[in-house]
Amino acid sequence: MKLPIFIADAFTAKAFRGNPAAVCLLENELDEDLHQKIAREMNLSETAFIRRLHSTDNFTQKNVNSTLTFVTLSGELKARKAENGIILDLPLYPTQPQDLREVEKLIKTAIGDTRVQDIRYSPDTRKLLVRLSDTYDRSFLENLKVSTQNLPQIESSGKVKGLILTLKGQPGGQTKVFDFYSRYFAPWVGVAEDPVTGSAHTVLSSYWSQQLGKKEMYAFQCSPRGGELEISLRSDGRVDIRGGAAIVVEGTLTA
Template sequence: MVIISFLFGFSSSEGSCFGLRWFTPASEVPLCGHATLASAAVLFYKIKNVNSTLTFVTLSGELKARRAEDGIILDLPLYPTHPQDFHEVEDLIKTAIGDTLVQDVRYSPDTRKLLVRLSDTYRRSFLENLKVNTQNLLQVENTGKVKGLILTLKGEPGGQSQAFDFYSRYFAPWVGVAEDPVTGSAHAVLSSYWSQQLGKKDMRAFQCSCRGGQLEISVRPDGRVDIRGGTAFVLEGTLTA
């Protein structure tokens, strides 16, 4: 994921408002959570920005990132989902996951993401090991209605400290991303769905990509969601024209 940041009217060490755009290898996208998290981390920890909260002006409106003791909290939009007729997307789903049992199908018109909930009979290991065919999805769905496929699974019961409320994986070959490792924009959809399904506002989620990542979620009464995540710097360099 390539991030292009634009700063408006302030030095990066003292300013609190910045412009932010996101580009995949194929196109510009309206929201990218982990790229926003990375931008905030660079400003907070590398540029030594003095503010406790940063505002990013984006295609998805104003997004905020604030410091927390154990990471950074992103303030993102909360996107509702609507029931989707399975037969209208049956070819897409079967192309992606074959005969895997599906419990619910929802659609987010704001983000053009299709949410597919797998049967509660499956466990986390099944989702982690599931072979998803993304190569043929562009041929099956080329209307522009779907730009991302979310596979999700209810969390396993138990009181362990590492128990999660739900799991997910995310695929977006329509924008040049076969599988995304950890996806804030997908959780802006997942948070709305699972909050209603579980009757909870505070949840712990895990995205089951090969790299994997856990997210702390708080659904707010103002129609937005706080997502907490940690960061790690793995590469640093300088670009010269």
């Protein structure tokens, strides 16, 4: 069996940056075991298997502003091609204040004595958002050593499935001004640190829009690979997240 496969770097215009993901095009369904074997072979945090649900579905849709709908295990994902990237149409998830006493050990284990300014929780996504002190700058977040190995043992109730560290943007000193920075960790699902995370920004967009009083924002995820996201909150309670994409591998998988 031969399957078309690609590796694309998302949320970047440059190869070897952003979030790498494998994309495998299918004509027919595969059994779950083969899905898992291919994903392990790709050894990336995301491997997507795309199959036409209707004969008229077009894998090679090239029209700008045309929308493709993907039916996933997490629900529908809509994406459209724009002149300067790809726009994901995503839900916007609110956060609620989180009592420090309930998560203090988790935070202490992850970032030690790093000063924390705010803690929020997203019940819809089970993500814990930790805002670092405004006295820190981008380089501090980029260089921060985060310990994630023991977090699943410390928080094993199922309440938390992802840890977001975020920091308010600071103008000056960078080639581009960003409204906020972040890093994302999900050892509960086997991801020590995700390079760039669209789902985390469904929470971050809600939080920082309230904090900054803005509907249009630029964000940077400070993983070693790094990724840029352009955020636009919509009046219908959803968010458009725009990013570039670079295809770095195109070939055939033999299984």
